Amino acid sequence: MNDLISVIVPAYNAEAFIERCLNSLLRQTYENLEIICINDASTDNTAQTVKKINDPRIRLINNEQNLGISLTRNRGMEIARGKYIGFIDSDDFVDPDFYEKLHRAAVANDAEVVTAATSVEWPDKTKIWAGRPGICTGFADKLKAVRNGSCWNKLYQTDFLRKPKLEFPAGLIAEDNFFIIRCLHCCAGLAVIDDTRYHYIMMPSSLTHDPQKAEKRKNDSLTISRMIVEFIEQNAPEHKKAAVAFIIKNVVAAQYFADIGYYRQFKAFAGFSGMLFKARFKALRRKWTGKIK
Numbered sequence: 001m002n003d004l005i006s007v008i009v010p011a012y013n014a015e016a017f018i019e020r021c022l023n024s025l026l027r028q029t030y031e032n033l034e035i036i037c038i039n040d041a042s043t044d045n046t047a048q049t050v051k052k053i054n055d056p057r058i059r060l061i062n063n064e065q066n067l068g069i070s071l072t073r074n075r076g077m078e079i080a081r082g083k084y085i086g087f088i089d090s091d092d093f094v095d096p097d098f099y100e101k102l103h104r105a106a107v108a109n110d111a112e113v114v115t116a117a118t119s120v121e122w123p124d125k126t127k128i129w130a131g132r133p134g135i136c137t138g139f140a141d142k143l144k145a146v147r148n149g150s151c152w153n154k155l156y157q158t159d160f161l162r163k164p165k166l167e168f169p170a171g172l173i174a175e176d177n178f179f180i181i182r183c184l185h186c187c188a189g190l191a192v193i194d195d196t197r198y199h200y201i202m203m204p205s206s207l208t209h210d211p212q213k214a215e216k217r218k219n220d221s222l223t224i225s226r227m228i229v230e231f232i233e234q235n236a237p238e239h240k241k242a243a244v245a246f247i248i249k250n251v252v253a254a255q256y257f258a259d260i261g262y263y264r265q266f267k268a269f270a271g272f273s274g275m276l277f278k279a280r281f282k283a284l285r286r287k288w289t290g291k292i293k
Helices: 018-026 046-051 069-079 098-109 139-145 158-162 176-186 211-235 237-256 260-270 275-289
Strands: 005-011 033-039 058-062 084-087 113-121 126-129 134-136 154-157 190-201
Touching (some): 005 069, 005 098, 018 033, 046 058, 084 158, 139 190, 154 158
Parallel strands (some): 005 033
Antiparallel strands (some): 084 154
16 A cells, blocks of 8 residues: 655754755655645745755745744645655654554554654763554553654544644644644554654754743643643543643653752642652653752
């Protein structure tokens, strides 16, 4: 089966690394790709760099004004022609067999969403996030199976995304966590594979490390956390405990374990004061920062 896969690549001032990203897609063993590279009103030579890559599978779309990553991804979903949709950030890349193996798992399991392993790469270390291979149908099991709340190490059936119009919330950092929660709630099955990787590159200039934007990330993460809690309370209240654990692991953990006060703010609206969540929060905090208190 040679289904078309649309891969959406939002790009803003990505001149330095967009070529590596796109080349990793052009070298895929699964060749039937539509690569939708959306230049989000960059002020550098991102568009010119993309134009130099001569491959008919690349569609360069230029936003007339900067829309931000959420609205840019939403635009990509609207114009995608493929039976399946994937996302990749412009500073990342994927293994050569990434989409072949994701597609194989999607077809074999008739899965609306497939998730793969992620290699998180700093200049001096690498961490591998990989779930246990298999198929998950229960919401709580799906929450546990995804090793991160990002959209990019996954493959989605296009019709599945369009029927309930699953979109990214605009203007917020950590936006894909809410998108993923809705996907996991709506999908009948999540397939998990661990034998191919998405390479997530921790750039020194990324939002995670930019002190000028750290406060916005903190506030937006709390907003996303509230949105997830409210969504679960309305649609799957019996899974609130699992959803809060998902938030702690994916929205809170990587960014703000240096600030225990952030945990207290989160706990206040999440409605949990149990020792289980405090212990889990502190354990993850130690893992990411080496701090104990």
